[in-house]
Amino acid sequence: MHTDRGHDLRHHGDAEVRDDGAALVDLAVNVRTGTPPVWLRERVAGALGSLAAYPDGRAARAAVAARHGLPVERVLLTAGAAEAFVLLARALKVRRPVVVHPQFTEPEAALRDAGHSVDRVLLREEDGFRLDVARIPEDADLVVIGNPTNPTSVLHPAATIAGLARPGRTLVVDEAFMDAVPGEPEALAGRTDVPGLVVLRSLTKTWGLAGLRIGYVLAEPGTVARLERAQPLWPVSTPALAAAEACMEPQALAEAAHAAHRIATDRAHLVAGLSEFTTDGLRLVQPAEGPFVLARLPHAAAVRHHLRDLGFAVRRGDTFPGLGNDWLRLAVRDRTTVNSFLQALDRALTLASHR
Known part of the structure; x- marks a missing residue:
């Protein structure tokens, strides 16, 4: 069990792209490229005529509820x-x-900012960063886990996570990247048989809405009511509500499903390319199931800086508890971008090895 604070918990991938204003190819942020699509931008823009009225979230909330049954x-x-x-x-x-x-x-x-003392369970590289339920303290009354997990790209079995449920325990599962997994086979969203389950979803990643701020919580009604009381009035803007409602429609869900399959294909291309660097000491966490991969490599900090000089931004790994400065997270991109990146990585590794 670990409680140290030796990591910059507020560092996020967007800092890798905007640090010096350079025009970098972005492999640091896990938002799908080419988004939001035109039809979604039009739906958001169509809501601008209603900005004089206070937001009414009933239709969007009903749409999310219907999408998950x-x-x-x-x-x-x-x-x-x-x-x-x-x-x-x-x-x-x-x-x-x-x-x-x-x-x-x-x-x-967020927990530390609210005054809580937080315990960490660090999953191990030698276990492939897979969840070992036996390592979760029995007296933990709040457990938070991501699935698929950022940054490891590990997809934990739903049954394993559900097995963490206990009377008196809140089990928070961050499924922000689950809609990027074809078929969502390990999703817990929509389950009502797991006591204390709280599932979080985001529309930021698949739909390119990081600047709009829209997501949702699925939980027992009593938990939802407590969270709602802690919210300010009208917390979600009218354009964000329009986006949420639009992204729950059948054609949007079909588009997201298609994107998930395309991401899987592009990820396989990235993984195959990265496997060519094993002789340089690069190791991947596999199998990767999210729209990103986690790699361990010698001189990772120097490689990251050389990649910036070559026009590519990647996410440093040392700000994640359980990882060190020899880790990088790489977002999945299209084949053309990946091919260019692999060429830059080859150059960056060479430069880093001769420093």
Whole structure:
């Protein structure tokens, strides 16, 4: 069990792209390229005529509920999944919160900001960063895990995660990247048989809406009510509500499903290309199931800087608890971009090895 604070929990991938204003090819941020699509931009723009009225989230909330086969009392719309972590940290009375790392750092940051002492369970590289339920303390009354996990790209079995449920425990599963997994086979969203389950979803990644801030929580009605009381009035803007409603429609779900298959194909191309660098000491966490891969390589910090000089931004790994400065996270991109990146990586590795 670890409780140290030796990581920059507020560092996120966007900092890799905007640090010096350089025009970089972005492999640091896990938002799908070419988004939002034109039809979605038009739906958002169409909501601008209603800005004089206060937001009414009923239609969007009903659309999310219908998409997951749930009553509306189990749905809470939020200003991105990040807001949900803050609400959970502030609204729930917990004694021993545990965050399973490596994972997205915002849940722990929000808990610490709310005054909680947070315990960490660090999954191990030698286990492929897979979940070992026996390592979760029995008295943990809040457990947070990502699935598929950012940054490891590990997809944990739904049954394994559900096995963490206990009376009196809130089990938070961050499924921000689940819609990028073809068929969502390990999703817990929509389940009502797991006590204490809270599932978070984001529309940021697949639909390119990071600047709009829209996500949602799926949980027991009592939990939703507590979180809603902790929200400010009208927390989700009218354009964001329009986007949420649009992204729940059948044609949007079909487009997202198609994108998930394309991501899987592009990821396989990236993994195959990266496997050519094993003689340079590069190791991948496999199997990768999200729209990104995690790689360990010698001189990773120097490689990252050389890649910037060559026009590519990648995500440093040392800000994630459980990882060190020899890790990089790479977002999946199209074949042409990946091919250019692999050429740059070859050059960066050569430069780093001769420093």
